[in-house]
Amino acid sequence: MRRISRMLCVAAIAAAAMVFGFGAPASAATVIKVGHGAPEADAMHKGWVKFKEVLEAETGGRYQVEIFPNQKLGGDRELVEACQLGDVTMTSPSGSPLAAFVPDLYVLDIPFSFRDRAQIWAALDGELGAVLSRSIAKANLKNLGWWENGFRNLSNSKGPVRKPEDLDGLKIRTMENTVHLKAWKALGANPTPMAFGEVFTALQQGTVDGQENPYSLIYIAKFYEVQKYLSSTQHIFTPYVPVINAEFWEDLSEADRAAFMKAAEAAEVHQREAAKEISEASLAKIREAGVEVVDLTGEERAAFRKGADAAMSVVEEKVSAEAMAAFRSAIK
Numbered sequence: 001m002r003r004i005s006r007m008l009c010v011a012a013i014a015a016a017a018m019v020f021g022f023g024a025p026a027s028a029a030t031v032i033k034v035g036h037g038a039p040e041a042d043a044m045h046k047g048w049v050k051f052k053e054v055l056e057a058e059t060g061g062r063y064q065v066e067i068f069p070n071q072k073l074g075g076d077r078e079l080v081e082a083c084q085l086g087d088v089t090m091t092s093p094s095g096s097p098l099a100a101f102v103p104d105l106y107v108l109d110i111p112f113s114f115r116d117r118a119q120i121w122a123a124l125d126g127e128l129g130a131v132l133s134r135s136i137a138k139a140n141l142k143n144l145g146w147w148e149n150g151f152r153n154l155s156n157s158k159g160p161v162r163k164p165e166d167l168d169g170l171k172i173r174t175m176e177n178t179v180h181l182k183a184w185k186a187l188g189a190n191p192t193p194m195a196f197g198e199v200f201t202a203l204q205q206g207t208v209d210g211q212e213n214p215y216s217l218i219y220i221a222k223f224y225e226v227q228k229y230l231s232s233t234q235h236i237f238t239p240y241v242p243v244i245n246a247e248f249w250e251d252l253s254e255a256d257r258a259a260f261m262k263a264a265e266a267a268e269v270h271q272r273e274a275a276k277e278i279s280e281a282s283l284a285k286i287r288e289a290g291v292e293v294v295d296l297t298g299e300e301r302a303a304f305r306k307g308a309d310a311a312m313s314v315v316e317e318k319v320s321a322e323a324m325a326a327f328r329s330a331i332k
């Protein structure tokens, strides 16, 4: 139906162009509606701005990208559903809520598996990323790369968290992801899944005591204003996953697909750089604001590993053998 109405629309514009003799590409521009859940100061938004700039230039304005940030069109889960239906053309959820639609992505939710960015990008730009992209395709979405949300750290309003015992009974907001829930429960915390848009109020009102996110979002979303303590747990690296509705992608010409890929590649490079910079600057600003930062040593961090063991048992049930094998070789 959608495809037919798009064809009719193109035909009508072509007919009008013949009758009235106009050929300006802007009048026939296809709008690409992008929805995402992060604030505009986040690197995710900068990635989309770059995507817009390159795609519009490459196609001479035949495509116009409209970006709706900050959950204007919904949180991660709703945006994934909207993108599957084509109600938004593109979106970029965190990998963790996308895993509910693409179970193989749960391999990225096992705490303490990746050492650093270099190892992560090697994995996602390599075999593991290729396997996961094929799994994403089964959810009616075409993956256009891997962006950085970042290494996550735990903040809370109750007290300094240096060891797992400090988590006892602590109410923590998690992303909507069953593996994360399992991991925090195994560590003795009391986790509640919640959409990102509700987190600030929940922290402010004390519905939850803490949350975990990269330094960038803890700063940008102002969580640091309502949290006294931050521990450098670095327990998970969350990618943002830019995706496009699969039918829309299939209908594109070869040349247009190349333009989309070019824009996506430029966006990815720009986004990763911005994310790294913003993350470092954010930690400094959080410290300056007076949050007590608990810098964990490698050994202290390792004590939280029993959360990872619990997570692994869920992941092994949900993930394909192929994704598991690619994950294991990526973290060697």
Ligand code: TK8
Pocket: 036, 037, 038, 075, 076, 093, 094, 149, 175, 195, 196, 212, 213, 214, 217, 238
């Ligand atoms: C933004 C979310 C956010 C994520 C979360 O849409 O929910 O905590 O870290 O960045 O994807």
